[in-house]
Amino acid sequence: MTSTADVIIIGAGVQGIGLAFHLAKAGAGSIVVLEKKHVAAGPTAKSGAMIRPLFSQEIYIRLVLEATRAFEHWDHVYGGDPGFVQKGFFRITDTLDVDRLGGDLQLMQRLGVPFQRVPHNDLSLYSPSSEFRGDETGLLLTKSGYADPIKTTNSLAAAAIRCGVVIKEGVRVTGIEVCGGQVQAVTTDAGRIATKLIVNCAGAWSDRVAAMVGVTLPIAIHRIPTTLYHRPLSLRDEGPILSDGVNQVYVRASGDSFLRAAAFGWSHDPVDPDLYDETISRKQHDSLRTLVDRRCTAMRKTPSAGGFAAIYDMTPDAHPIVGPIGDVAGFWCNCGWSGNGFASGPIVGRHLAAQILHGESEIDLSPFAWPRVGDLTPRPDLAWVSR
Ligand SMILES: Cc1cc2nc3c(=O)[nH]c(=O)nc-3n(C[C@H](O)[C@H](O)[C@H](O)COP(=O)(O)OP(=O)(O)OC[C@H]3O[C@@H](n4cnc5c(N)ncnc54)[C@H](O)[C@@H]3O)c2cc1C
Structure with missing residues (x-):
């Protein structure tokens, strides 16, 4: 197995694969996605996959508007067919x-x-x-609609591979090595890969991954x-x-x-x-x-x-956790989407990649930092994920 990578992404759901594509496009070096099962094996596969910007927070509206444009021009942006049905x-x-x-x-x-x-x-x-x-x-x-989540994620995966991303299916991350407060490597059931940067996109398992560096995620x-x-x-x-x-x-x-x-x-x-x-x-x-x-x-x-x-x-307030987390340098998260992470999945990675590489992005993702620093209001039970 590959022995080193500039970035390792854990999890090949729509968020992990979308990030891999955008990191590769942005020239982040060698990128490896590790997935214990296969592409779109987790909740992504069962998603309602609706893309509609009905929100009361600006960040979601802007993300979903950009995602809608990406779905409309999918073949041009990513290549392939996400099964987008735009009937409103x-x-x-x-x-x-x-x-x-x-x-x-x-x-x-x-x-x-x-x-x-x-x-x-x-x-x-x-x-x-x-x-x-x-x-x-x-x-x-x-302009709203829904897509096929399996076609979408596999189409993103094909685009990522064309940009040089390596996707390792059937490889489970079992540990993360840290030395001097800096990520050094992941250990897996298929060997060790040295890296200084890990993004935890493990969705429903992301708290277990975070625990590998001693971080407690409230998921x-x-x-x-x-x-x-x-x-x-x-x-x-x-x-x-x-x-x-x-x-x-x-x-x-x-x-x-x-x-x-x-x-x-x-x-x-x-x-x-x-x-x-x-x-x-x-x-x-x-x-x-x-x-x-x-x-x-x-x-x-x-x-x-x-x-x-x-x-x-x-998560406790039903918003995702995106950004660097804890005291360990090189450990980032993009998880906890709480039932709302499909629509923006193909484009959150563009902004997260910019944040990772340049420290800032066109859509500021800092409201999703954990612990929260801004004024992101909790989503009331009845209204959030108001399909
Ligand atoms: C029924 C349902 C309906 C939904 N409807 C909508 C909707 O209409 N619109 C919308 O925007 N969102 C919707 N969502 C939410 C959206 O589907 C999810 O937020 C999104 O798919 C999550 O993607 P992800 O990549 O974060 O995680 P996941 O899909 O959970 O992917 C995580 C991956 O990480 C892998 N993994 C975990 N641990 C490890 C490990 N140790 N080593 C290697 N790999 C590992 C898993 O196998 C998995 O494949 C819905 C969700 C559900 C369940």
Whole structure:
């Protein structure tokens, strides 16, 4: 195995691979990604993969706007096909309260997010098989959509490899050597690689990686259910993602034959990321079904196609941890995305690479430093990840 590297990235999810690409593009030298399984093996593979800039914090809006442009011009920027479906994102709401909406419309407008308010009488234009209450209106984010997370990450990986990145699949990092307060090497189940710089992109396992240098990361792993349905014939013409802010559930297409649905936010269900039950319980299935049926008449007549459970790497305030951390020189983190790290995955690395190499970046990632230094407000349970 390679015996030295300028940078080692631990984890080949969308964040690790995106960073590898941008570091290579920025001329960071020899870059090795170590992945215990394979590219997009973790929660990235199960992501809802929605790309929509509905937020109340500027940093997310700017990241997702840039990511949207990257998805729109993917072949030119990275090459390949991320499976991007840009049919819009349609939020049904009974309030424009920033916390409940999960987005600050004034801020979004100022930053150039294309959206339109949909009056009550026009709601059925965007979701013909739904029923609406009299106090409900809509918000349409016209440039939003979703991608295929496995295609996206593998396409990024191919681009990274073309730029000289080495991706080692099936290699587990087992330790990190530190001497004189400086990272010296990683040890793996396939040997040792000397390096002065490590970026921990291990997602749900990133606290275990940080523990290798004596750093405690405040990340808890929680199980998240998603249900699948056969796609009703009446919903074959795909419209925008249906994001029901009143019932707190979203539904989007999943290929030609299926729809997937999940609730907003998260529920307390701590698990071990290596041992968790990836199936969905009857109770979870039924409660999601109730939420979906309440809105969408077509769904009441379509059979379930099962479902699955995935995991979120939750931080205390539901914001990620990005930047150097602890007292060990050469140890950086990009993790704890708490269920929101797909959309920006392909472009966060551009800014993080600039920060690593030059100490500053076009989008300042310092609000994501840990411990927090700025005024990043915690995301309220109901509004954050307001799909
Ligand atoms: C159900 C679900 C729906 C979601 N929907 C959305 C959405 O609509 N929009 C959005 O923006 N985000 C969404 N997210 C969140 C987003 O998918 C994640 O934040 C993102 O994929 C995390 O990527 P990552 O690269 O940080 O981590 P991961 O995908 O967890 O990758 C980490 C990798 O590190 C590897 N690894 C761990 N430990 C080691 C080790 N010791 N040695 C080597 N390798 C190691 C793992 O095998 C894994 O492959 C969703 C997530 C889930 C689960």
